[in-house]
Amino acid sequence: MIDLKALRADPETFRNSQLARGEDPGIVDALLVADSTHRAQLAEFERLRAEQKALSKDVGRLQRAVREPAATDATRAELDEVMAATASLAAAVKSSESAAKEAGGEVAALAGSLSNVVSPESPVGGEEDFRVLDTVGAPRDFAAEGFQPRDHVELGELLGAIDVERAAKVSGSRFFYLTGPGALLELALLNLAVSMATGNGFTPVIPPALVKPEAMEGTGFLGQAAENVYHLADDDMYLVGTAEVPLAALHSQEIISPADLPLRYVGFSPCFRREAGSHGRDTRGIIRVHQFDKVEMFSYVTPDESADEHTRLLGWEREFVDALEIPYRVIDVATGDLGASAARKFDIEAWIPTQGRYREITSTSDCTGFQARRLGIRTRDAEGRPVPLATLNGTLCAMPRVIVAILENHQRPDGSVVLPAALRPFFGREVIVAPGS
């Protein structure tokens, strides 16, 4: 949700932001009209309501007076008169209230369809217009090493780590089993990620993965992203696509003291994604799946801190990917490719040898006050007045893609995989080898 007062004061910024996203700037003007209609109707309702309240009070006073033995005919007449006036007012109050409510609903619907204002720092353009901020490490030259790298499906099978065939039997396409060293690898990654995050001051959280509509709505996933969300119709509950949802909703409808900020959580949860509209993309392997586990960072900060926090989140993500010794690049995502809640987004893309390109493995978004406003999460400004705070999220470790990157980048000619040093204490061994070899 955007700030309506800010919209009234400066609609041009909002129009430009919509244009930069490739979204409809006309919503801004429709919203301005709806907002002024709503305010006019609200004023009318409030005026009538105030009148009704005043008259109702007279009714009580007069009824008491009428019950007195000394009551006069004049008092009785006055009571009848007031009763008549107030009865007709009641109908007017009712109809103006419902008109105001309807207008308010229109405002809410339009406001809800407006995306967050993009950061002026974000590169303007579509998916391909990202800016590369940094490139770290060099892709391995397998030709020079004298062998063809195997892809993660082949390696996973060879090592007894990943089973997509049986997952297809049990659950369908885009599912996988992690088995043996694969399962241990996820647990090792989990422990490495959480220990790094807690070392950085994050509070570990294992949140619910099934949430009510308010939580899903509040985090902005029921807009353009709605088709990718699993909905349990019998219970009107949603399976989360990321721990961001329960971590953001954790403090909904709360006012958090500025002294308690920043609040930083690291959540571990399963993530469910329908992947509607991506038929045919990444059909092989575990790059794009319906269910996976992820370690996610989430920060609540004062509004003026959000850009700095965003940089810090990116820094912690890089620290993790650095520890895994995977070549990667960092991109500043273009305005047209931002989620509805994000003002700015940085992705880390890992080098995937068998694809010969960089693929997204982490993503950190600065949602400024957008989610907080929807979820009613506030802090207090210098004058002690409640104001929406800023929320930010960042992937620390999305299991399948990190596993893909580790297997493919650290493989040896015989198909064994050398684990990065940081992972060894958590995995217990230095190398994953094929069973029986």
Place this chain on the structure above:
RNA sequence: GGAGGCGUCGCCUAGUCCGGUCUAUGGCGCCCGCCUGCUAAGCGGGUUUGGGGCUACAACCCCAUCGAGGGUUCAAAUCCCUCCGCCUCCGCCA
């Protein structure tokens, strides 16, 4: 699953039976001031949140807000209905 109880402006709490004098009581905490070698105590005042009007985003005025949403009524914290949450007991499954 069955039966019962509860949900009030940070926390506790009065009010709900019998609708209007509730502009929601009192205590604690917190904030401001007074008093005071300092601190504490004492005294006075303030202290939900959202929105609208008017404006200097001040003051002021108004509307909504007693778990949420409907309804009855001239008028709802109070009466009726639905839902949500918490607690107790019973049953069932671990």
